[in-house]
Amino acid sequence: MSVWNPDNITDVAESVGVGTLQKDVVEHLARDVEYRIGQVLEEALKFMRHGKRTTLGTQDISQALRVLDVEPLYGYESTRPLRFGEASIGPGQPLFYVEDEEVDFEKLINAPLPKVPREISFTAHWLAVEGVQPSIPQNPTSADQRHQELLPKGPGANPNLAAISGNDNVAVKPLVKHVLSKELQLYFERICAAILDETNDEYRAAAYASLRTDPGLHQLVPYFIQFVADKVTHNLKSLFTLTQMLQLVTALLDNPSLYIAPYVASIVPSVLTCLIGKHLGSPDRDGPTAHFALRDFAASLLASIARKHGQSSSTLKPRIARSCLKHFLDSHKPFGTHYGAILGLQGISGSAGIRTLILPNLKAYDLVLEQGIADDQKKEQAQVVVAALMRALESLEKDAVNVMNGHPEGNELKEKLVDTIGEVLGAKVFETGRSSLISAVLEKDTTV
Template sequence: MAPSHSANSNTAKIPTSHTLWSPHDTIKDVADTLGITAHLPEEVSKNLAMDVEYRIHEILEQAMKFMRHGKRKTLTVQDVDRAMKVLNLEPLYGYDVSRPLVFKEAMVGAGQTLYYVDDDDVDFEKIINRPLPKVPRFTSYTAHWLAIEGVQPTIPQNPNPNEIKQLLPSQRGSIDNMFNLNNNDYTVATNPNTGLTSVEQAQNQKKDLDVKPLVKHILSKELQLYFDRAVAALKDDTNDTLRMATYESIRSDPGLHQLVPYFIQFIAETITHNLKSIDLLTTMLMVINSLLTNKSLFLDPYIHALMPCVLTLLLAKKIGPTQGTPDELNSHLNIRGFAAQLLGKMIEQYGSSYNTLKPRVTRTLLRAFLGSTTKNSVGTQYGAIKGMKYLGAEVIRIIMVGNLNSWSIAVLDNLDKNDENRKKLIDSVYECLSDLAKDAELIDGAAKKRKLNNEDSMDVDSLTEEQKEKLADRVGKILANDILSRENSVAVYNGIFFGEE
């Protein structure tokens, strides 16, 4: 059996193509046309045929990708051209999908039919004498306000108000109007069959269509004057009475909706360029608080612009002066505390409208809390702790307490025991843990409250050694020792481990 198997394997023809089209025969035909058949060995032609087939498969695979990305089920010539361009190959010429291909047939022999594409005759004289086309411009794009709260601003990209006024009311706001605009002159075409102008025909066709006319953005002189006076009063450090009156006006005036984006832009620019001025930063936070307090303003579309301003003042590394008295150097803590209060207020008011607002802010605070361990980042960590405090007990228990041990090792261990910043961080963390104790008392009911009240009056030693070790493992040794030195250490312990068996 072995010899016959060897003979069959030698006589068997190894296929060089798995498709109906045979590239091997095509290579031979091309070689015959070029007159190099005698110099083209059989093995070379087979390898060349296999390479040609591979290249064709590669081009078709790329073309299919363009077809699928174009949401189409028909492969076009443009897809093949793009595929060849991606593969750094010279694209095809002479084929266009703008018109269908017309195939003609010709008899080249007995029973042999050749199909070909009929080409149009081209007059070279007309092509040579034809003027050159214009050089195409580079693709570019720009953004502009089409409308702000339904009011179009007067900018070059929007329609000219004078041109809109000259249009008929039924045509204002319509995309398809029948006017030919040329140097502010209007020409109206008349249909000779009906005797009606194109505008009248359009009106008859769109009787039942309610078209909203275009409205330009108009900021009254009174509002402009009010905004200028308000900005001047907010920047004036000498007149506190006028500044307080401005706060109250923004807080209670019901007609300031059109000025909301202008106030937000003013706040963002002032914060960006005045991070060392404590007075101006406090003023901007007061303005944000006034806007949030005004019940007549619809601030939902502007929360994405207000949130970066608040987070900047909460988590920025350097706020306030770099030199001065200790009180001046520590004034940034008040700014961060006020910003944390506004952050909690914004989450409470608009967290239901934007479901992802609170999770995104929480992730930002966690990155700031664990992101840096240098002394320059103490203000950032203080702001992150304050921010988590105003986000609620759930964030404190899951996000803060779960990372306190690693944070204590990375931050508190690297600070000197007598460093004032170290004490501030520990006190701010203790405030958050105290909120957990209060929240545990409210949730657990009267029985738990009585138990915690009894334990609060007990001595620090009322916690067992096992509980102290458990507390140190959860929050770190430094924070555990600080909690045990407090009067309500048992309540804080119960708040940290509330709900755990």
């Protein structure tokens, strides 16, 4: 039956003086009333829609009534939703009514004026700049919009869009599942165990031999590299592990049947860590200078990588050189780092690199060296760095074109050397007394 209660019709009829209405008539009227209400609502919804609102208001109803040529209901004008009260007139017979506050006139007159509502105002901000939404307070954060479907999905969608919009941290699932055979998994586990076994040298040697020569390891390369990266990051205190990891990388690089080029970018960080890491190994256990051997190893490995793969990646060498130089120039880093950086630069860029990158900075570096030598604790380390620098300078000698036609003698020469490369190194170079070395160092003056 109709939702509208027919009793209401009877009540209204009685109130206007129609005493008896047949049941049929009442039902008919009830249906009609229901329909008319629907009609008014339908019309009111239009007004709501054009007011760009989502809540239907009393205003909408009166506008709708006006359009339908009905006198609007007065007295309900309010932007606030009406509150309905409920009263019970008997068991199961709730009565609903609009709550109408009683206002004390006296109070209303004497009450202070209510606050003036705030003026409508506008603010401007960039919702998007060149297709990217800037993260400013006026824009919603990515957490706010998670529930919204903002970007196209499916095969037709453009994968670049997500990256451009800055929410590219979507986990990308590889198209093909990487399947490793049982054998390979077992092999991988064994090799890793063997390499990390400090007690069994034979076992380890066999593992390296296998890595160096086995032709079928290509599937495992990413896993090994991941393994290296993992171990290096977590075992900075263990020189043994670090050395073994470098060994592992060497073995992989040596394997003629592996195509390593795509993985170079992920190998380099681990090797660099071993080269210029701040604190490698524990001085208590291994002795204060043990890490230099590791750095030597890493430097030579890095140099060989750069030599082999420098061509395939144009940015590889500059990137390594840049990070080495940065660490070399940072005087707060320990001598170990400086040592590694020097070796690295030498390995990467050879004598030309030393001439252009290290030589000009030696004067400034002298201060660090002097302080280091003066400090008892650091003296040993500083000496090693001096030796490394000397070696680097000596490498200059080899391919220096001796264009200088003689140079000053004695103290004057020493002064000049000190002026160029600093107190400590200047003295050292002077002591060697090799004229070719001296001229190679001083050549800078002429070239620059």
